[in-house]
Amino acid sequence: MAAATPHSPPPQQLSSPFLEYIRAPGGLDKVVLRGRRSCSVEIRLFGGQVTSWKNDHGEELLFVSSKAIKPPKPFRGGIPICFPQFGTQGNLEQHGFARNRFWAIDDNPPPLPVNPAIKAFVDLILKPSEDDLKMWPHSFEFRLRIALGAGGDLSLTSRIRNTNTDGRPFSYTFAYHTYFSVSDISEVRVEGLETMDYLDNMKGKERFTEQGDAIVFESEVDKVYLAAPSKVAIIDHDMRRTFVVTKEGLPDAVVWNPWDKKAKAMQDFGDSEYKHMLCVEPAAVEKPITLKPGEEWKGRLGLSAVPSSYCSGQLDPLKVLHG
Numbered sequence: 001m002a003a004a005t006p007h008s009p010p011p012q013q014l015s016s017p018f019l020e021y022i023r024a025p026g027g028l029d030k031v032v033l034r035g036r037r038s039c040s041v042e043i044r045l046f047g048g049q050v051t052s053w054k055n056d057h058g059e060e061l062l063f064v065s066s067k068a069i070k071p072p073k074p075f076r077g078g079i080p081i082c083f084p085q086f087g088t089q090g091n092l093e094q095h096g097f098a099r100n101r102f103w104a105i106d107d108n109p110p111p112l113p114v115n116p117a118i119k120a121f122v123d124l125i126l127k128p129s130e131d132d133l134k135m136w137p138h139s140f141e142f143r144l145r146i147a148l149g150a151g152g153d154l155s156l157t158s159r160i161r162n163t164n165t166d167g168r169p170f171s172y173t174f175a176y177h178t179y180f181s182v183s184d185i186s187e188v189r190v191e192g193l194e195t196m197d198y199l200d201n202m203k204g205k206e207r208f209t210e211q212g213d214a215i216v217f218e219s220e221v222d223k224v225y226l227a228a229p230s231k232v233a234i235i236d237h238d239m240r241r242t243f244v245v246t247k248e249g250l251p252d253a254v255v256w257n258p259w260d261k262k263a264k265a266m267q268d269f270g271d272s273e274y275k276h277m278l279c280v281e282p283a284a285v286e287k288p289i290t291l292k293p294g295e296e297w298k299g300r301l302g303l304s305a306v307p308s309s310y311c312s313g314q315l316d317p318l319k320v321l322h323g
């Protein structure tokens with residue numbers, strides 16, 4: 001049952017000076033994590049979705065559309081959670097229902113190893129409602145820890161447990177649909193995915209192998225990179241900033257930018273906003289994850305934003321990916 005409502009009282013966990021629970025009308029209650037200087041992370045209970053991540057200068061690092069729609073529609077930007085289905089790969093609504101549900105604060109989560117670099121964190125939980133069970137007849141507990149590190153890095157750890165009592169396993173696909181804010185998509189490079197195999201969603205999921213150097217963008221892209229490395233870098237030349245994306249338990253990485261035509265067709269997205277965003281989404285898409293009753297899966301996303309290190313205008317990819 002989804003016990004979560006946007007009006008549930010803030011629990012004990014939220015009494016830390018690094019955490020704030022903010023009530024807002026229209027199902028927009030949120031939790032704010034605060035770090036050093038102006039670092040912060042905002043999480044909406046609707047969707048269990050990170051909607052803001054700021055660095056210590058207070059600059060926003062995630063893209064959120066100016067046309068984003070309020071609940072009950074999914075929210076365009078930040079880090080939507082795609083579960084139990086990625087995309088249209090099944091009978092459920094696009095990207096599954098988790099991004100469209102009210103999550104609850106998990107006041108008493110099972111322990112996770114504590115990283116001493118973590119400044120503030122919050123634990124959320126999603127359980128299926130009666131209606132969810134009609135669409136996807138599996139009982140589960142989805143625990144999500146969102147943590148802000150001392151250096152301003154952000155991590156999301158998902159733990160999904162099969163709580164079926166009828167002995168049945170279930171399978172799902174999953175993604176952290178991360179929208180990065182970039183200065184100009186035409187100036188952005190992604191390193192770490194070159195030479196990888198991918199499924200092209202724009203070509204009926206046909207399989208190709210990436211050729212050449214770092215990935216650059218000059219038209220619509222919607223690809224699922226398979227068995228992608230655990231570290232990928234998004235290099236924003238104009239901002240002199242590199243996002244380092246790390247992933248655990250998530251074999252694939254989806255890369256998406258709708259470009260101009262699709263942008264115009266999207267109701268909750270500005271016509272030119274494609275220039276200022278890029279989705280790089282650690283995911284489990286090609287091979288669904290299967291859990292037997294009592295089994296738990298863990299998938300982690302780590303994000304940091306570091307100044308790009310240039311030498312004669314060239315970024316040293318080894319430094320970013322292995323430094």
Ligand SMILES: O=P(O)(O)OC[C@H]1O[C@H](O)[C@H](O)[C@@H](O)[C@@H]1O
Pocket residue numbers: 074087094095201222223254255256279
């Ligand atoms: O519009 P949404 O349902 O949020 O989906 C936005 C995009 O998500 C992913 O990146 C998929 O690969 C795309 O095919 C899809 O268009």
